[in-house]
Amino acid sequence: MTNVLASAAVLHPPGKPLVDRAIVVGGGLGGLSVALQLRKIGIDAQVYERNAFLSGGEGTLISLFPNGCKALNEASPDILTKLRSLGIANNPANLVFPDGTKFGEWKLSTLMEEKYGLPVIAILWKNVLKALDEALPEECKHFNYECCGITQEDDGAVAHFKKDGETISVKAPLVIGADGIRSTVRRALFGNIPPRDNGRTMWRAVIDMNLCSSQGLESGAYASVFDGRTLFIINGVQDKLYWAFSLEDDCCEGSTKIRSKTGEEAKERILAYFEKSSLATAIIQATEPELILERRVLDLPVLSSWFQGNTVLLGDAVHAVTPSLGQGANLAFEDGMQLAKLLASSSDLRTALEEYQALQMPRAKEISKRSNPKNQNDDSFYDWLYNPKML
Template sequence: MPQRAATIVGGGIGGLATALALHRRGWRVEVLERAPEFTEIGAGISLWPNALHALKALGLADAVLALGAVETTGGMRDLRGRWLSRTDNAEVARRFSHPLVVLHRADLLRVLADALPADCLRPDAEVSAVRDPQHRPVVEHRGGESRADLVVGADGLRSAVRRTLWPTAAGPRYAGYAGWRTITAPLAQPPAEGAVTWGRGERFGFTALPGGRMYCFGTASVPEGGTDTKSPYAELLRRFGSWPDPIPALLAAVPADAVLRHDLYDLPPLPSFVHGRVALLGDAAHAMTPNLGQGACQALEDAVTLAHCLDGTGDIEAGLRSYDLLRRPRTQAVTRRSARLGTIGQLSWPPAVLLRDTAARLTPMRATLRSMTPVLDWTAPGDPAAR
């Protein structure tokens, strides 16, 4: 079979993982990234066992584990700092064969990029359109045009590929709340365990990173396009500076210029992730809110599944149909589940908050772990451990 060529639009986690999965199966790959370099300005990222299974299939699980911090315990608290529920992440690792690991997004992106030949990475190549999807698609970009046997749109929430080839699809929908993300400076005594504190229309979470740093995130129900974007750190302090310990100390250790603030969105379900020889992947296909920590995890699953479906077949369209059948139901279910959890977490009416917190306190840990199984119990297609 002659060497096949793939153009990947988007040099984020999903795009680079897809390029690597195809490259290792003999494809000639090209990754088009609109930014001037392949990097990530984000904060922390949680990789659950399903993501580690995908990284294992890419041969990178050990490298990623070496850069991250394994979270062993965590849970949810109320506004008085009392535990509502605890999660034994050691049991998560036992049940699903991998731990929950937290690291900086830039570290994960670097591991993926370093595993690819440098000459296949094309920064400063913003894509404007895709033509001829049914035959040998052509991608128009800042550097000219690229023709390939396969095009993968991994270009995020506001995907140019999706906009071009799925013109009637609904656009991103605002979740009703914004998110703040940041990383503290190294702490002499970082908290021993992570937690998410539920308030009224607000939440604040923290978890450990290597080197004594903590990844912190907050959410608040605010109108879309909020007015606090000029000073995200001041807004974070105003909202959460008096919350239960250790939140005030964590915020005191945050550099004032190191807070990212974004409105949060998900994507209404698409009827297909495939159009001819073009496939959507990651946020371009199924952007989801961060409540389950599954956005990047699902993109990694997408990448190894797509490569598996195309492996050993000259019929690219048939391989893409298999990819769509495998990935669309699962990712859209995870998107719905994340949205439901966000709705619960953002409750603000006091009686509803009381009911939510009471239900969380009365739910046994084993029931919580059982509820996580449909999301975490995934292994890469073709893995001998696959069930």
């Protein structure tokens, strides 16, 4: 691996972070959270986002598990308190038949705070993004900056951006690539490493919960798996119902690989694919076509190198996982917390980046492996995953 870091032999004075400034490429959950972690320890983190405003996660709900809550609490206890007020904590998770009849439950869902000291919070993605945004000063956020490359120098790295038809180059002692599964920063460091298709298509939406009141769904999560199909529903977060339904290609002769041209077409297809589930049918019928998001399920095998020179990756840019365990954002929050801790405590930058990679890579690999929806994970795995003492 090529490294152009300044000599690792130079000892760093205690009590000060290893760098005074960092460029964060990407204004998603991972980018904003690492910026918050870095600014907490005295690093001037500047976030560069390609869009005109912070966006992403529309039509999506996420679960903040105890490991993610631990990281956010480290960044700011006030943020965790706020997120808890905007979501629902420790909700029951019900296992149901395709018609919605309950036959079991995942008991750990209601016991997490008692067991691990921190809750699981179901919350709309946009509310997490907004809370992180509001916790950062406006002057550290820069919009319409589309990263187009990274170059390394002896005393830092330069991020190159396209903005208003011009190329703008910004240098800092550290550049952090938090720009998602199709990361430009990753490509600049390691070449083209495309995401991996998991042979499934997922449809999801957020609708008003009263549109499905006839189904008798109480506040909580509902999951059903049958015939290569999965149903996942969370009801009651700010009077909304979130649903995510997926289907394996092999169960429909690969027709799921064909992308719907319109929301109306997507709705018709899902109704046909899930006609054996009266619960799914009722929810789909209650959903306006324009609210339906259709995506292939992708992941990114965990990279063997997480940094080069003065540039490091985190979150989906280095280890995108499938949504089965709901760990994508939580793992990104972990990355930001651990990176900040090491930048505040290590003797030099190269050591900090090596320790960050050594600490998070095995964890990301295990979570990626366990995120296969066909896996049956036992309690010992969840203890390892959620217990804040493991971080």
